[in-house]
Amino acid sequence: GxxxxxxxxxxxxxxxxxxxxxxxxxxxxxxxxxxxxxxxxxxxxxxxxxxxxxxxxxxxxxxxxxxxxxxxxxxxxxxxxxxxxxxxxxxxxxxxxxxxxxxxxxxxxxxxxxxxxxxxxxxxxxxxxxxxxxxxxxxxxxGFILYTEHPHKFILNYVKLLTVDEGLMKKLAQHAWNFINDSQRTNVCIKFAPEVICCASIWMAARVLQIKLPSGDNGGPPWWELFNTRKDDMDAVCKRIMALYSQPRAHFVRLEAP
Missing domain, CATH: 1.10.472.10 (Cyclin-like)
Structure with a gap:
């Protein structure tokens, strides 16, 4: 499995x-x-x-x-x-x-x-x-272990559980998809579970779209806990994605062997 x-x-x-x-x-x-x-x-x-x-x-x-x-x-x-x-x-x-x-x-x-x-x-x-x-x-x-599970596959199910508005659902999913694609340029994909990266991307998408997600203020659990994700892991992923946007355009550099 x-x-x-x-x-x-x-x-x-x-x-x-x-x-x-x-x-x-x-x-x-x-x-x-x-x-x-x-x-x-x-x-x-x-x-x-x-x-x-x-x-x-x-x-x-x-x-x-x-x-x-x-x-x-x-x-x-x-x-x-x-x-x-x-x-x-x-x-x-x-x-x-x-x-x-x-x-x-x-x-x-x-x-x-x-x-x-x-x-x-x-x-x-x-x-x-x-x-x-x-x-x-x-x-x-x-080692010929080529199995890969991507965060993209969780987006629709997660977003459906977080909002009932069809229009918002599509916008949130599309923005999250874009953030996931950006995250792939960093090595978070080998440091965190795909569910964590998906949650981080949804959280960033919600911030951009100014959509309020259940944060646990009313006594219930915060939304990311529904998907077995810890806030500090989510923050770490967001930080790595955000760092991309302040970097200069990447170009090839010939690195010297140590």
């Missing part, structure tokens, strides 16, 4: 020795995580992949970097490998050629160039090799 799969995922996330760990509070490290996840999102849109495949790729990306250092493995290629693998896991596979063409298009657009990717060129061969190698590294580090 889901709980046994979750415990397997947790056991596959044994941390690195402290001296090899990336510093979560280092803005350059955080920026590279954001950059890699934005690459996945942009490629996913151009490849017309469903959001579940993009989210699965982003979780794989974060799980990989929970065990390996950003200084050793280039985010540009791990993001490629994660998306390629996730498209297969979520049963919407894309061809290597299509993924590499989209990757090239995004890289060229960022650099202000327009050079197409010739599938018979050395550059294409080298890029394909990096993609296949990245996929292999991800599979090795994740």
């Amino acid at each position: 889901a709980s046994s799969c979750r415990s397997l995922v947790k056991r596959s996330l044994w941390p690195l020795p402290p001296e090899l760990m990336d510093d979560d509070d280092d803005p350059v490290i955080a920026g590279q995580r954001v950059y890699g996840c934005e690459c996945i999102q942009q490629m996913g849109i151009l490849l017309r992949l469903p959001q579940v495949a993009v989210s699965t790729a982003q979780v794989m990306f974060h799980r990989f970097y929970a065990k390996r250092s950003l200084r050793k493995f280039d985010v540009r290629y791990i993001s490629l490998g994660a998306l390629f693998l996730a498209s297969k896991v979520e049963e919407c596979p894309r061809k290597v050629r299509d993924i590499l063409n989209v990757h090239n298009h995004i890289e060229q657009r960022r650099a202000g160039g327009k050079e197409p990717l010739d599938i018979y060129s050395n550059r294409y061969g080298a890029l394909k090799d990096r993609l296949i190698r990245a996929e292999r590294e991800i599979l090795k580090e994740l």
Whole structure:
């Protein structure tokens, strides 16, 4: 079941020795995580992949970097490998050629160039090799445990329990969905249960829309307790999402190995 799969995922996330760990509070490290996840999102849109495949790729990306250092493995290629693998896991596979063409298009657009990717060129061969190698590294580090449960799946049920107004329900769900998508650019997805991230996103959406949710002031439990979520966990997730909005635009930085 889901709980046994979750415990397997947790056991596959044994941390690195402290001296090899990336510093979560280092803005350059955080920026590279954001950059890699934005690459996945942009490629996913151009490849017309469903959001579940993009989210699965982003979780794989974060799980990989929970065990390996950003200084050793280039985010540009791990993001490629994660998306390629996730498209297969979520049963919407894309061809290597299509993924590499989209990757090239995004890289060229960022650099202000327009050079197409010739599938018979050395550059294409080298890029394909990096993609296949990245996929292999991800599979090795994740121990072939590819199960992923996303916060998105809880939104509608939670929102239906919190408001009866159909219009508000839709607005609240849409805003929460957007906050969840933003959260995937940080590694909260491997630090907190999906239910917690869903609650944090609903709470932020309610604040933006100025919707009052049951807070427990009238003697009943606060709404987040209905979903087995603790306020301090919810606050921690909100803080990480909010921090995204004050960061400068993410760009690739070549990190030096320690």
